[in-house]
Amino acid sequence: MTYIPNTPREQAEMLATIGVRSIEELFQDIPPRYRFPKINLPPALSEMEAAAELSELANSNENVRDDLISFLGAGAYYHYIPAAVDHILRRGEFYTAYTPYQPEISQGTLQAIFEYQSLMCALTGMEVSNASHYDGATAVAESVNMAYAVFRGKRTRIVIAPSVHPQYRAVVRTYVQGMSLELVGDEVSADPLSDPLTIASLIDQNTALVIVQYPDFFGRLYDYTALVQAAHAQGALVCIAANPTALALFKTPGEMGADIVVGEAQPLGIPLSFGGPYLGYFTTRKQYVHKMAGRLVGETVDTRGQRAYVLTLTAREQHIKRERATSNICTNQGLMALAAAVYLSLLGKQGLRRVAELCYHKAHYAAERLSRLPGFKRTYDGPFFHEFAIQLPKPFDVINEHLLEHGILGGYHLGADYPSLENHLLIAVTEMNRKEDIDYLCEVLQEVSHD
């Protein structure tokens, strides 16, 4: 049985209507040798054989749980996930990644999203959160869409700091293609380590949005209050992309006056999973709620006066507003948002703060020890959270290879994105790195620098 829901007769009618003799003729623009390539597949396996082969393949992966000590972060962080997160996530009532459209039968899911939204607002110091985006990068890109909509396309400059995650900046560029927007601030010539206030000079009356990261891609912490004020003086909005774990410990972007706070919420109970699915969070101030992309769950009462949840302000969205909607994204990461809500509820305010403190202190212990190794030098001196950069005495490839041989997944090579930071290593430390792991990293690095 094929899954084409029309009969040969209907197909013939359709072909006759458009003046084509056969379905094959529709593909005539594709060179014949590419049309139906012979695929050289081995004979089919039984389920048992296939399962065995797939486990063998999977076992050749090395993972941070069983095989490697990881100091790799750069936007995705290895944290402990309480067992209850997975248990609740996998309950049949919840186990769908799909956004609910029928509030009458989705009360549990809607309540979970509502709680997720409330938790994200509390964490960021903002007033409104949507039901989430795909990941941190797309959430940042949606902030550009929103700012563009707030100014009705009349402001066309976006100022973005070079210390925003390189992949976020790449996704923003993909999103704004064809929007006649000018992105400035992160040119190759810009010093990636410059103080974020230096981009203030680029903000003008035509600037819709200023984007910075907190902590920035290099792990550095800045109070952006003065930058926000400089942007507001020109009438521009400010988006701060923030690590949610860090927000348990430091001044919130809301307190700094940010208009939009977004970020990657993977650190909140979502495994590294080889890169996804992750969770983009998006929060803003109430005055901009009609310009915010994505789904939004609200609390109301039903006809009997009982508390109930609904998808609200849907008139903003593209299925109603069509091309006038802020964004063409109408979905969310429901299951991942649930994971974040469960994680945050389990840890609570104190628990999350404890996680953040552990990350902070362990990272500072690591930075202190590494900077005392001969030939190693901290890339910058300022305050940081759980990630810092260090200049290596030897080429990154040599050092990374040596680390891998000793079961250590070293940090992220900043030279890959910033030519001026060739052989600078970005090192992330979380509560998962024991003191012994950090000491071992120092030993192995000392060894390789002596060779």
Next chain:
Amino acid sequence: MNIPSHLRYTKSDEWFDPASGKVGLTDYAQSQLSDIVFVEFLVNEGETVEAGKPIASVESVKAAAEVYAPVGGKIVALNNAVIDSPESLNSDPYGAAWLVQIEGGDASDLMDAAAYEQYCQEREH
């Protein structure tokens, strides 16, 4: 349905008052949209608009609609009061909920009340 006779009307359900230059949404439009929860102006005071260009955007609990300039001319006033009370578009579409005031508009291409009433009835079927 309330269709005051001193006003002129468009096919996109705006009313225009030739005497005052005020513009708003008709009773028919508000009843079709249901509860209006958000109004936003797409033009500024002092701006000159062409007839048929969007001047405001309204959202109800289940729909969104643009409001188009019924006539060309200069926007001399915006009724910012509707931003804080969008529900007035439902309760008083021809009074408190006027949207903008346009100077120098030519209403000769617009429908009178009788023509608009017939136009609304046609769409009911």
